[in-house]
Amino acid sequence: MLTNIAGHEGVGRVVKLGKGVPSDVMGKLVGIKWVYSACGECEICKVRYVHCPHQNNSGRTVPGTFQQYVVSPLKYTTIVPEGLDPEIVAPLLCAGVTVYAGVAQASKYITQGDSIVILGAGGGLGHLAVQVASVFGYRVIAVDSSDKAEICMTSGADEFVDFLKQDVEQTVKGLTGGIGAHAVIVTAGSEKAYESVPKLLRNLGVLVCLGIPRLDFHVPISPFEIIVRGLKIVGTSVGTETEVQELLKLTAQGKIKPQIEVFDFYDINDVMGKLSKFQVKGKAVLRLPQ
Ligand SMILES: [Zn+2]
Ligand SMILES: [Zn+2]
Known part of the structure; x- marks a missing residue:
């Protein structure tokens, strides 16, 4: 900076x-x-x-x-x-358009009615990704913890998978004819989420990277697997x-x-604390003094 x-x-x-x-x-x-x-x-x-x-x-x-x-x-x-x-x-202006562009990236490889798994679907980026993917006409499989089920479903998800209580791979495969989803969008900055992607994608599937884990983390997938399965990996930021x-x-x-929570600008330090503990529902918006 x-x-x-x-x-x-x-x-x-x-x-x-x-x-x-x-x-x-x-x-x-x-x-x-x-x-x-x-x-x-x-x-x-x-x-x-x-x-x-x-x-x-x-x-x-x-x-x-x-x-x-x-x-x-x-x-x-x-x-x-x-x-x-x-x-x-x-x-x-950043979160929303990033997921919009992410879904648009996936759209280059998939068509309406195809399945998109969204990892971290109840989060600040995730719930917007669910809304955009749903507007684009995809079948949205939202993955998050059960406390986020409601926001995922009201955002337009077709299916919800609780990653803490369900076997995500088995459930996603069960919902996609046993072969996995057409696309996976990772909206959480979670290494575990990225690690699960190869098992959730069907052959010819596309991974869209949006969430940012620690900078030295690498998606655990070999060139061999990408080649043999015909996978695509794309990334995008803003729009x-x-x-x-x-x-x-x-x-x-x-x-x-x-979904937003509006705070006074002077409460910025409290807001940062809440964000670090995942206590803000959706996106935190600061109102500046007039
Ligand atoms: Zn941003
Ligand atoms: Zn330039």
Whole structure:
């Protein structure tokens, strides 16, 4: 981190315009995201700028969004459709769009009605992944502990598997004709979750990596197994402006509903404590002083 101000899912209203910014942007509800800016010129930018190696990130290379006033380049600023609640929009700007892009990645290899196992399905990323996968028309098998069953089912899961009480491999295979799921999305930063993936995927299946375990952890799968079984492993982080707008549209239609707990900004230290003990349901949103 090159800055001491965190935050990369910020929502607020425009109060001042820079040179050349159209005047109708004034007063608009906008979102500032992890990709604060990208170079816009490299070969990666031409394909998918959110993976630009020269990008600036809110809270990493430029001061983050835990501020009352932030400067943001218009090109990378999300104009939020009017009528959406800022507190609902905030967790969509990184968490939401990351799972949206993750499901979109899986969609390159699977079709409607195919099965997707979501590991960590009741978590902050997970419940949104369940909602997105369900909207895309996949058969969602949600895996988490039983206290998360309700949020998984209300998010649109077709099946729920309690990983503490059930044999996940046997249950998933039982639900998928004995051969495993078409896709597995890991939304938890759990090594155990990643370790279980090869047994949950059918041949030709795709693993989508979203949750981040410790950085030196490796998915335990050999090139031999990937080759023989024809498996695909993809990763993605955040999403493009087009994807953010698609997600906001689904949210405005009531199809995506992030579960949030709103806290006062000054309670940030308590919130961090709660997060470390998994005591926050869904995503924690901080309300900044006006
Ligand atoms: Zn670039
Ligand atoms: Zn994030």
